[in-house]
Amino acid sequence: MNAEEFVERLLSHPDIAAQRGFLEEHQSFLDNEVVFKLKEKADHFLRANIHLSFEIAELLYYIGELTYNSLFRATALGLLVEANARSIGLGEYERAITLYDEAAEIYRLNGCIAEQARSRVGKVNALSYLGRFAEALEIGQGTLLILEAHGQWLPLMTMIMNLGIMHGRQGKDVESLAMFDRAGELYKQLGTEGKTGWGLIQQNRAVALRNLGRFDDSIKASHLSREVLNELGENVEAARAQQGLAVTYLVLGRFNEALEMLGRARDIFLEDGRLPDAMAVELYTTDCLLELRRFSEVIEKSRYIRGLFAEIGTRQVEALAIINEAVAYTELHQYDEALASLSDARRIFEQAGNTVRAAATDLERSAVFLCLNEYSNGLALAQECVTVFETYHLPIEKAQALIVAARAALALKQYQQTHEFLKEALQVGETLNIPIVRYQSHSLLGTLAHRQGDIEEAKMQFDWAIQEVEQLRGRLMVEFRVGYLENKEVLYQNMVDLCIEQGQLLQGLEFAERAKSRALLDLLAYRLDLTIQARDAKDVPLVEELTRLRAARDLLYRRWESYAESGEKNERGWSSSQSQRQKSQQDMLVLEKQITDLWHRLLIHNAGYARDAALWTVRTESAQPHLIKDTLLVEYYEVHEKLIVFLLTANDIQVVELAADLSQIQDLIERFRLNLRAVSQIPTGHLAPLTSNAQALLLRLYHLVFAPLENHLSDYSKLMIVPHGPLHYLPFHALYDGKGYLLERYEISYLPNASSLRYCQEARSSTSHSLSLGYSSGGRLPHAVKEAQQIAALLDCPVLNEDRATLAEFYRMAPECRTIHLAAHGDFRADNPLFSGLRLADGWLTTMDIFNLHLKASLVTLSACQTGRNVIGGGDELLGLMRAFLSAGAASVALTLWAVEDHSTARLMEAFYRKMAEGHTKGEALRNAQLQFLRQPGEFWGKQSEYYAHPYFWAPFFLVGDAGPV
16 A cells, blocks of 8 residues: 555544554554655644644654654654644644754754754744744744755745744734745645645735735635635634634724634634634634723733733733733723733833834823823824834824824814824725724814814714714624723714704704614614524534523522522531522622623624624614604703703704703712612601602702703603613602602603604504413512412403413413513612513523513513613613513513512502503503502502602602503
């Protein structure tokens, strides 16, 4: 048999022991042709299956032993195979360099000059990864001469490529690209033999082209590389090409595509045991997470990445992770930590002689100086960075430095210089089609124009900036759109302010609407699907893992709750159940983070809408066609720490500016919440002082946020309130004017934004089925069961109580119901609103579960504690149960702002549904039920009526969405 057949038979054996036995039986076949063929196989596996590369290294070593090293090339090639696997596969560069040197020494001792030179090719790559550029360059240049003299064309081309990569790591992309082009031409001449090398060259060319701002060429090179390498079965290197393409998409603001590609590449690297490669992908992922403002995740990932690369000696990659960590610290206003991290990173780049990376670090230091109001220092440092980036022909970095310099000059009122910086940066953004640069440039140009009194120019620039932001936002998976808007709301505030100043009130409202609860509106308008399902075979394992983790989390939660009921103390005063509960809680938080991350990964894969340009335009829906004659929509909006209120009717709009101090409003809301918490601790008959205190607080809030509107309200009996910021925690219907509550004068309902009114009204149900569910949580809510029974009787519908109140039954019945009533224990999770929910007999109905529903409900009532509490995200997005139910198809949701009392809630809910049964609309029914508590308390409570007069008992419930008929 020939060498190729011999190697195939050798590798067909199931394990290393069998392979060794085969070698022992066929020693006569062992020759240089066999070992060269094994090295060829190892080179293939290096980019497809790293474990097989190590196995072949072991076989080559064993061949050397069997032949008593007469086949010295077997041992030398074994060393090279292992060195490549450790360097290229595992990032163990120091160990790899030792192995390369051992192989070179074997060749030297045997007088094999050309092969000795070949063994240095991989060493140069490893040295450059470690930042030992001068040493790598010296060895590389000497080796090139030897390889060329001996006609060693393939290793010569690889050495040229490795030197090109080294130049790229130093920011010398012009030199880097020249070397790649030279190597590419040589590979091309080799035909089939050079195909793998040509694919790798395209992969590296893509990086240099991207850095030089030639994005179309870079994308083309990445695609070529991926196609060629996939065709050759080089799946790991194909993944690396995909990684490069993802980074280019990231620079261009195509965030969702970038995250999806990075996730796929990371999985391939991890499957092959290539942890450093996977962590390099995570480093690029943190670049994207910075844009999405997920700073805690960036810090967590960066710390792990920097630790790993510090351990393996790849200091410059470690420093890149440190920079991202520092940027996250800056955004979190932790400036001392940011500067300390940047000093560490700069020290590493200085030691490596990497001028470009050192300048990139200085640019981040400049940004911190601006945050510390050290504008002159920031300007000087940013200008130095501009010079460095210009010298190295790096247009993207130069544009970023120009923008930082412009921010500093603007703060110093150096307006002419500001304009020059921004004009140059904008030219880069437009020439290279970089939307992030364009958005930042237009935003600052708008601020500059406003300061110089040119209102029309300012509006035009802000409008362009907003268009860029909305294009970028549209490319994101919908759940990531929330964080992305956090630091961009000022653009919308600027536009709203200028529109109102010019009397363009409807246009001002439109810009306010474009900044409020946009992710929810996208879910409603485009019916985006957040369900947990695999739309691609590749996602089946992901869905299976999500299902497993969610089941494990539910089990752990039940265990955590059971520990809470145990109370035995040990000698230290802690019960064993308490420590077990703490351990279970920590384990549960870890599981919840894993579930959230996996869900986001699945949503990224399923976000085809992020590629559809037709869905990127932000839609606003005028509420005017949907407002009836006696209804006024009252929309609050914060503009530069002041509150303005849009008053919208079917045919008119007015604006009122409030003198209210937002910090004062927040303080009063918090004091009111403290009052509410005290109610449950006060015995019957002692609530009068708390009631008086609550009324005093609500009176002060009334004067701040509502009294200035009174002159505009005389013609209206129904108010639709669109709160903003902290006002989402304020029960407007409970505001006290000194004589009575607003509830007594108006029917009040709520909306997350005015644009959602249309979709809530259109969601009115055609089905006639209803569902009432009650679960007492082991008897702790005894009135919940009775409440569910009473509601079921009024609705003439099935009731699921206690053991029958299961998730499975709810999932089965809810999608076909017009009215859904849930009386149970509720839990608001401010740390992770995806796991806010209601406790049913066999687990929790969480926000994530609700996103998996498709409802036809006209009304969903969540008769439980704090079901209307939300985390307020970027763009005034309300993250919690309400958003999930509306996105699942509910036309309206009745929720609670605080913990509710079991008995009074049951009575209030009975009155609410009785009024609807009598023909009242949802809004009228809730108002009338609450008024009964105030005006006819004796009907409910007799002598205890004063006790239940406190807003704690009747005011927690509020209606969001369509307030019309059920």
